[in-house]
Amino acid sequence: MLHQYDRRARSQRARRYARRSYAPAHAGGLLRTIPARVRIFSGIQPTGRKHLGNYLGAIRQYVEGQDRGDPAIYCIVDLHATSVAYDPRALPDYVYDTTAMLLAAGLEPERCVLFRQSDVREHTELCWLLSAVAAYGDLTRMHQFKDKSERDRELVRTSLFLYPVLMVADVLAYRAHEVPVGEDQRQHVELMRDIALRFNATFGETLVVPEHRIPALGARIMDLQQPDRKMSTTASEQRGLVYIDDEQRAIHKKLKSAVTDSGSEVRRAPDKPGVSNLIDVLAAVRGAAPETIEEEFAGGGYGAFKTAVGEEVAELLRPVRERYAELRPDEAALEQALAAGAQRARAIASHTLADVRTAMGIGPRASSLH
Numbered sequence: 001m002l003h004q005y006d007r008r009a010r011s012q013r014a015r016r017y018a019r020r021s022y023a024p025a026h027a028g029g030l031l032r033t034i035p036a037r038v039r040i041f042s043g044i045q046p047t048g049r050k051h052l053g054n055y056l057g058a059i060r061q062y063v064e065g066q067d068r069g070d071p072a073i074y075c076i077v078d079l080h081a082t083s084v085a086y087d088p089r090a091l092p093d094y095v096y097d098t099t100a101m102l103l104a105a106g107l108e109p110e111r112c113v114l115f116r117q118s119d120v121r122e123h124t125e126l127c128w129l130l131s132a133v134a135a136y137g138d139l140t141r142m143h144q145f146k147d148k149s150e151r152d153r154e155l156v157r158t159s160l161f162l163y164p165v166l167m168v169a170d171v172l173a174y175r176a177h178e179v180p181v182g183e184d185q186r187q188h189v190e191l192m193r194d195i196a197l198r199f200n201a202t203f204g205e206t207l208v209v210p211e212h213r214i215p216a217l218g219a220r221i222m223d224l225q226q227p228d229r230k231m232s233t234t235a236s237e238q239r240g241l242v243y244i245d246d247e248q249r250a251i252h253k254k255l256k257s258a259v260t261d262s263g264s265e266v267r268r269a270p271d272k273p274g275v276s277n278l279i280d281v282l283a284a285v286r287g288a289a290p291e292t293i294e295e296e297f298a299g300g301g302y303g304a305f306k307t308a309v310g311e312e313v314a315e316l317l318r319p320v321r322e323r324y325a326e327l328r329p330d331e332a333a334l335e336q337a338l339a340a341g342a343q344r345a346r347a348i349a350s351h352t353l354a355d356v357r358t359a360m361g362i363g364p365r366a367s368s369l370h
């Protein structure tokens, strides 16, 4: 299909996308307006087993977003996985693991668009085009790049450096308004906004400037053994993280042996990162204010508190683990769901890419195509 170039129509369309039923979800950390139907996009890495931080910080928001999203679009970002050392034979399995995990957590292919990043080639082309408005200096300041390049000095891949631009392309390709993520992705969403604004200022109104949606509770779950660091797939050791599909007993044990601090008071304080983290975990699990947790466990000591956290986390994750065990073996069904999602995703992304190409003067002049 040929795409007509009409600068005025394009900028009207961009304004319409930006306006449509959308109001910023967060203002100064407070919910200012409840948006009606917004376009939601988020990506998740196929890193095999996902952890409690991923669940509380992101996956639970994905599930909730299905009812507000117009549509809600979720992407398994397999191309991002190649930015660090990885096993090519295992990657397809990891994609199925993550797909089955998201479905087990409550995503329904009829209520959202769920797909594999590499199936929609618009992402990579848009990544290159957006590199033209991505400042090199901004990319050198990305925390994730600094952390991961420090950890693996043997080969710091260019793809690790460009990772944030691909992430920007992932979101901007869908003209998404809202990006549900954990706290660690705040900087990347800021970059998206900068790049969208710079693109629009340089080439004309084309892209929507997205907002992050970082949950009030559970946005930064810390490592159980090193509570000054976030729970992380690549940096945490086994005892430091709870996997979503961990057995009940393993979860109880990990929480029981979580590092706590000297003293016995169940209260949050800067010098009590271990207990503070567990309070935040329980608050996020229950959807309750951390203060109510402190009141409930005041004077009870760490032992009883850690047992309670272990039991409630295990109970929260149990249905997801059970459903995951049912869904994971049927790879044909998982593949079918991803393929159907990719078709829907491509239908949206191809329009944005056509507009971006036109705005940038890439490809034939529209008038010469008649």
Ligand code: AQP
Pocket (backbone or CB within 6 Å): 043, 044, 045, 046, 047, 050, 051, 052, 053, 054, 055, 056, 057, 058, 180, 181, 182, 183, 184, 185, 218, 219, 220, 221, 222, 230, 231, 232, 233, 234, 235
């Ligand atoms: N500790 C966390 N607390 C809250 N949210 C978190 N997220 C990640 N860690 C925490 C959020 O989970 C979503 C998916 O992240 P990802 O695709 O980066 O998945 P991952 O690679 O398994 O997550 P890690 O642990 O962050 O991996 P590393 O550190 O190895 O790169 C995102 O929205 C993220 O914010």
